[in-house]
Amino acid sequence: MAVHEVTFPITDEREILKLRAGDEVVVQGHIIGIRDRTQVRIFDQGVEPPMDLRGAFLLHTAPGVRKLAEGRYEKVCIGTTTSARMVRFTEPLGTQYGVRAICGKGGFPDEAIEPMQRLGMVYFAIVGGAAALETTQIEEIEEVAWEELMPECLWKFRVKDFGPLTVGIDAHGNSLYHDVQARAQEKLKELYARL
Amino acid sequence: MSIDVTTDLQHTVEDAAAHLYVWALKDIPQDLRDALAAARERETSVPGKRVLETIHRNINVADSEKNLVCQDTGVAVYHVRVGEHFPLHPTRIYEGLRDGTARATIEHPLRSNAVHTITRENTGPNIGHRLPIVHWEFVADWDGLDVKCVPKGSGSENMSFLKMCVPADGVKGIKQFVLESIVGAGGKPCPPGIVGVGIGGSADYAMYLAKEAIMRPIGTRNADPVVAQLEDELYGLLNETGIGPMGLGGDVTVLQCHIEHADTHMTLNPVAVNYQCWAARRASAHIGPDGSVDYDREF
Ligand code: SF4
Numbered sequence: 109m110a111v112h113e114v115t116f117p118i119t120d121e122r123e124i125l126k127l128r129a130g131d132e133v134v135v136q137g138h139i140i141g142i143r144d145r146t147q148v149r150i151f152d153q154g155v156e157p158p159m160d161l162r163g164a165f166l167l168h169t170a171p172g173v174r175k176l177a178e179g180r181y182e183k184v185c186i187g188t189t190t191s192a193r194m195v196r197f198t199e200p201l202g203t204q205y206g207v208r209a210i211c212g213k214g215g216f217p218d219e220a221i222e223p224m225q226r227l228g229m230v231y232f233a234i235v236g237g238a239a240a241l242e243t244t245q246i247e248e249i250e251e252v253a254w255e256e257l258m259p260e261c262l263w264k265f266r267v268k269d270f271g272p273l274t275v276g277i278d279a280h281g282n283s284l285y286h287d288v289q290a291r292a293q294e295k296l297k298e299l300y301a302r303l
Numbered sequence: 304m305s306i307d308v309t310t311d312l313q314h315t316v317e318d319a320a321a322h323l324y325v326w327a328l329k330d331i332p333q334d335l336r337d338a339l340a341a342a343r344e345r346e347t348s349v350p351g352k353r354v355l356e357t358i359h360r361n362i363n364v365a366d367s368e369k370n371l372v373c374q375d376t377g378v379a380v381y382h383v384r385v386g387e388h389f390p391l392h393p394t395r396i397y398e399g400l401r402d403g404t405a406r407a408t409i410e411h412p413l414r415s416n417a418v419h420t421i422t423r424e425n426t427g428p429n430i431g432h433r434l435p436i437v438h439w440e441f442v443a444d445w446d447g448l449d450v451k452c453v454p455k456g457s458g459s460e461n462m463s464f465l466k467m468c469v470p471a472d473g474v475k476g477i478k479q480f481v482l483e484s485i486v487g488a489g490g491k492p493c494p495p496g497i498v499g500v501g502i503g504g505s506a507d508y509a510m511y512l513a514k515e516a517i518m519r520p521i522g523t524r525n526a527d528p529v530v531a532q533l534e535d536e537l538y539g540l541l542n543e544t545g546i547g548p549m550g551l552g553g554d555v556t557v558l559q560c561h562i563e564h565a566d567t568h569m570t571l572n573p574v575a576v577n578y579q580c581w582a583a584r585r586a587s588a589h590i591g592p593d594g595s596v597d598y599d600r601e602f
Binding site: 109192213237274284295296 | 493540
């Protein structure tokens with residue numbers, strides 16, 4: 109299992125294709141914070157996001173912040189939420205906006221595997237709850253859009269050494285979540301027989 | 304009992320609740336630190352080790368930066384033991400706990416999660432109708448008050464399961480249900496954590512007992528040897544499932560399995576599962592009848 113450093117947004121697709129399920133990744137550059145209501149607004153209400161999402165890394169979050177001035181926020185505690193609720197947005201994020209990476213906790217169900225392979229996208233697993241560490245890796249909140257959805261706005265963060273993340277689903281049709289579940293279901297049969 | 308004693312004691316309870324809530328969120332208990340360290344030693348999968356190493360770094364950063372261990376400040380749950388002779392009525396104890404929760408949320412400030420279940424409007428600083436949640440216990444021939452605060456995160460609370468097994472399913476049915484619940488939950492409740500199991504009583508009481516189970520110090524065993532044996536067995540079985548840290552595969556799926564039980568109807572066999580994530584935060588205090596407070600005295 110290789111270790112990679114990737115800077116987002118990416119411009120070269122090979123940066124995504126070299127990642128394999130199980131690999132370790134540390135991220136530099138800029139990432140975009142997004143959550144349920146943000147994506148409902150984009151896709152269910154058809155509102156164009158006022159940020160460029162091409163080649164982007166999206167983080168499932170609702171950050172704890174302190175307001176400094178109009179449109180200016182300071183980080184307080186930034187963590188990550190469960191991804192599975194938001195799996196239905198995967199395909200349109202890829203086809204309509206060119207998003208390349210989605211990061212959250214707990215993984216995506218199998219329905220994400222096919223579109224991620226077709227569109228050259230990856231899912232990164234972060235350690236859920238490790239917010240104290242995550243907060244130190246976010247250097248600055250550079251931009252906020254749709255403040256009325258607070259805290260489920262569109263956030264642009266500058267990060268340094270963000271991670272370590274694990275490639276949970278790669279762009280080659282592999283999913284750690286699928287493999288772990290398949291093995292566990294087999295194991296359960298064996299355990300039940302022993303009870 | 305004079306009015307002053309009541310007022311002062313209620314303030315003492317409020318102060319204690321405010322302190323316990325923030326303290327629990329920032330400084331996780333030693334037994335949890337030990338259990339996570341042991342897990343880190345034992346885990347052999349590469350992604351699993353990476354997760355446990357990151358959790359370890361996160362706890363150290365929370366300590367040094369005095370930040371919250373996890374961003375989810377949860378639902379404030381209290382476990383309270385009231386002595387028969389403690390000179391403050393439980394109605395006032397509840398007000399103290401509620402006001403302390405609100406004060407901590409405003410003063411720190413903490414993220415407020417409380418909303419009306421239908422309108423989804425925020426109902427106040429982590430308080431609302433029937434929030435915070437209190438588990439009461441009453442103790443005869445005693446004049447003290449014990450308070451334990453357990454902020455309960457939603458990621459793990461969403462992984463709660465109930466099954467009304469039938470008596471013919473026996474204890475095997477209980478074991479199967481706990482196993483299938485934890486495998487089905489996968490990485491969503493932020494494993495490895497504490498699996499709380501409630502058995503017996505009624506449907507609602509089984510779930511209540513499952514919550515009591517996750518509030519116990521890690522690795523404590525039920526006083527009933529039959530139940531304690533089931534705790535040991537399930538703990539072993541759960542770690543054979545291979546779900547691993549954050550569901551990425553590995554040897555450590557759970558830190559412990561705790562079971563609480565109640566006797567039940569001859570036609571019932573309820574089993575409830577309540578999951579507590581790796582950030583199994585809790586903090587305790589003992590309050591004397593004179594208003595003295597002794598923090599970190601767990602019960
Ligand atoms: S499940 Fe627990 S560790 Fe995970 S985000 Fe929620 S509170 Fe934090």
